[in-house]
Amino acid sequence: MRPVIVSALHFSRVVIVGVGLIGGSLALALKRAGVVGTVVGVGRSAASLQKALDLGVIDEAATLADAARGASVIVLCAPVAQNFALLHALEPHLQPGTIVTDAGSTKSDVIVAAKTALGDKAAQFVPAHPIAGRELNGVEAALPDLYVGKKTVLCPLQENARADVAAVRAMWESAGADCHVMSAVQHDAVFAAVSHLPHVLSYALVAQVANAEDAALKLDFAGGGFRDFTRIAASSPEMWRDICVANREALLRELQTYQSVLAHLKTLIEKGDGDALERIFTRASKTRLAWGTERAAGNHIEP
Amino acid sequence: MRPVIVSALHFSRVVIVGVGLIGGSLALALKRAGVVGTVVGVGRSAASLQKALDLGVIDEAATLADAARGASVIVLCAPVAQNFALLHALEPHLQPGTIVTDAGSTKSDVIVAAKTALGDKAAQFVPAHPIAGRELNGVEAALPDLYVGKKTVLCPLQENARADVAAVRAMWESAGADCHVMSAVQHDAVFAAVSHLPHVLSYALVAQVANAEDAALKLDFAGGGFRDFTRIAASSPEMWRDICVANREALLRELQTYQSVLAHLKTLIEKGDGDALERIFTRASKTRLAWGTERAAGNHIEP
Numbered sequence: 001m002r003p004v005i006v007s008a009l010h011f012s013r014v015v016i017v018g019v020g021l022i023g024g025s026l027a028l029a030l031k032r033a034g035v036v037g038t039v040v041g042v043g044r045s046a047a048s049l050q051k052a053l054d055l056g057v058i059d060e061a062a063t064l065a066d067a068a069r070g071a072s073v074i075v076l077c078a079p080v081a082q083n084f085a086l087l088h089a090l091e092p093h094l095q096p097g098t099i100v101t102d103a104g105s106t107k108s109d110v111i112v113a114a115k116t117a118l119g120d121k122a123a124q125f126v127p128a129h130p131i132a133g134r135e136l137n138g139v140e141a142a143l144p145d146l147y148v149g150k151k152t153v154l155c156p157l158q159e160n161a162r163a164d165v166a167a168v169r170a171m172w173e174s175a176g177a178d179c180h181v182m183s184a185v186q187h188d189a190v191f192a193a194v195s196h197l198p199h200v201l202s203y204a205l206v207a208q209v210a211n212a213e214d215a216a217l218k219l220d221f222a223g224g225g226f227r228d229f230t231r232i233a234a235s236s237p238e239m240w241r242d243i244c245v246a247n248r249e250a251l252l253r254e255l256q257t258y259q260s261v262l263a264h265l266k267t268l269i270e271k272g273d274g275d276a277l278e279r280i281f282t283r284a285s286k287t288r289l290a291w292g293t294e295r296a297a298g299n300h301i302e303p
Numbered sequence: 304m305r306p307v308i309v310s311a312l313h314f315s316r317v318v319i320v321g322v323g324l325i326g327g328s329l330a331l332a333l334k335r336a337g338v339v340g341t342v343v344g345v346g347r348s349a350a351s352l353q354k355a356l357d358l359g360v361i362d363e364a365a366t367l368a369d370a371a372r373g374a375s376v377i378v379l380c381a382p383v384a385q386n387f388a389l390l391h392a393l394e395p396h397l398q399p400g401t402i403v404t405d406a407g408s409t410k411s412d413v414i415v416a417a418k419t420a421l422g423d424k425a426a427q428f429v430p431a432h433p434i435a436g437r438e439l440n441g442v443e444a445a446l447p448d449l450y451v452g453k454k455t456v457l458c459p460l461q462e463n464a465r466a467d468v469a470a471v472r473a474m475w476e477s478a479g480a481d482c483h484v485m486s487a488v489q490h491d492a493v494f495a496a497v498s499h500l501p502h503v504l505s506y507a508l509v510a511q512v513a514n515a516e517d518a519a520l521k522l523d524f525a526g527g528g529f530r531d532f533t534r535i536a537a538s539s540p541e542m543w544r545d546i547c548v549a550n551r552e553a554l555l556r557e558l559q560t561y562q563s564v565l566a567h568l569k570t571l572i573e574k575g576d577g578d579a580l581e582r583i584f585t586r587a588s589k590t591r592l593a594w595g596t597e598r599a600a601g602n603h604i605e606p
Contacts, residue, residue, distance in 0.1 A: 133526070223498065274384070281543055
């Protein structure tokens with residue numbers, strides 16, 4: 001007979017600051033995995049906290065100061081521009097032994113915010129970024145399996161205790177995610193290219209069509225290509241405003257490169273240089289097809 | 304007892320020039336609707352015509368000259384850059400009473416090609432554009448219901464006989480499409496904005512990521528946003544090379560506007576002007592959400 005293995009992973013009190021899609025899904029995943037005692041929600045809107053309580057996503061709603069008392073882990077899931085103010089408000093109430101982590105899409109800025117706002121307690125902050133989302137926002141959109149098979153990037157600080165990094169990793173793994181470690185600078189460059197820039201480009205196209213004199217006609221004849229290209233333009237404006245500002249250095253570098261690529265394509269179209277256009281399109285098409293095939297074959301199937 | 308209505312619509316011989324996704328799907332749809340006698344395929348590749356025969360998409364393969372004899376309708380479904388050469392080769396064999404039409408994504412260029420290549424017979428050419436597609440190409444990707452619930456745009460010439468326009472409309476309606484009439488100039492402007500420009504933008508982003516030093520890392524961490532934004536970058540490079548060149552005037556106008564929109568967003572990001580960014584993102588997000596809701600509620604559900 002095999003011995004029964006009882007998992008040692010248990011967070012007695014997890015505080016979710018910002019109980020929307022990202023924070024709510026983490027709460028549901030941790031509850032389903034049976035690794036959490038009490039989930040405490042902190043948020044700006046009483047109505048949305050009440051909804052989170054009604055949906056069973058959180059067990060209690062509290063102020064940040066009250067929530068911090070006895071917390072095992074505090075997870076910042078609000079739009080990233082709020083992180084500095086939240087960390088600053090948290091600092092006097094942050095007890096030794098409590099881990100603070102986040103779920104933001106940008107990492108260099110939150111590390112600066114943590115070092116500034118937490119001072120000596122900054123070593124308790126373990127930066128993280130789960131790579132998952134939906135075009136829907138709010139706690140109603142939260143799903144217990146949002147993170148299953150998805151990646152979470154950890155960008156540990158030199159100051160972090162190994163056990164704290166391991167605990168954050170274990171938390172995300174219990175939610176179903178695969179964890180990867182990289183530097184904050186590398187993280188921000190990668191996501192500027194494959195996530196933040198596409199969001200800006202998609203918003204820009206929809207803004208252009210919406211501002212056209214014949215917007216209604218254009219939208220009426222927009223098809224499947226437009227639908228997929230612009231799906232991310234339905235994302236939370238507040239969240240993406242914050243990401244653009246928080247990761248502006250890396251984003252501006254990618255944006256500038258993109259402007260050059262586009263100017264080159266424009267010149268080729270002006271000249272009617274079909275051969276050169278086809279070479280560029282072929283390389284892109286092969287890259288995209290290979291990426292899609294690899295995704296479908298691996299454990300990276302997206303929702 | 305109600306009388307049995309026998310549909311008067313019947314095309315004894317339909318010629319599909321270019322038997323890939325678009326032409327093959329039309330052939331399958333017309334066969335399923337029972338409105339066609341013989342489907343004849345014309346193409347550059349003997350292997351692909353053989354595949355179309357094996358799959359039952361076409362009944363015969365022939366040269367353009369042989370196929371044209373006794374044809375009811377000839378549908379040009381090859382990449383649009385080939386239309387002039389095809390029409391030029393067709394002209395000596397084009398019999399009175401045969402309708403020529405096309406399925407290309409650009410309309411002004413094919414009208415110029417038809418008027419030049421067909422001369423006095425140009426009145427037999429009825430320009431059309433079915434708004435449907437998949438990211439897969441080739442006759443293996445053809446589906447009998449590709450056009451069901453989709454739009455087909457007709458851009459009739461002043462010279463066209465009303466009965467010929469009605470026949471082309473009836474052909475697409477029997478394939479399941481809803482037909483709409485607009486001018487070629489209007490058509491080209493609309494599709495430059497909502498289809499051709501997004502394709503160029505999507506190819507450009509994948510080209511940029513593929514050319515980055517850390518391309519592998521970036522692709523490894525690309526998620527659902529990248530997937531949807533770049534789905535159309537897997538489209539046929541030859542087809543999109545041709546569309547970019549064929550519709551270059553309208554496309555360049557949209558591309559120039561897009562460059563201005565992007566430059567404005569870049570300035571706002573540089574200045575960290577979150578309020579202005581949020582206003583633009585909010586307008587885009589609302590437009591996209593309303594569009595999606597309308598699509599889901601209407602008869603416009605995309606594959």
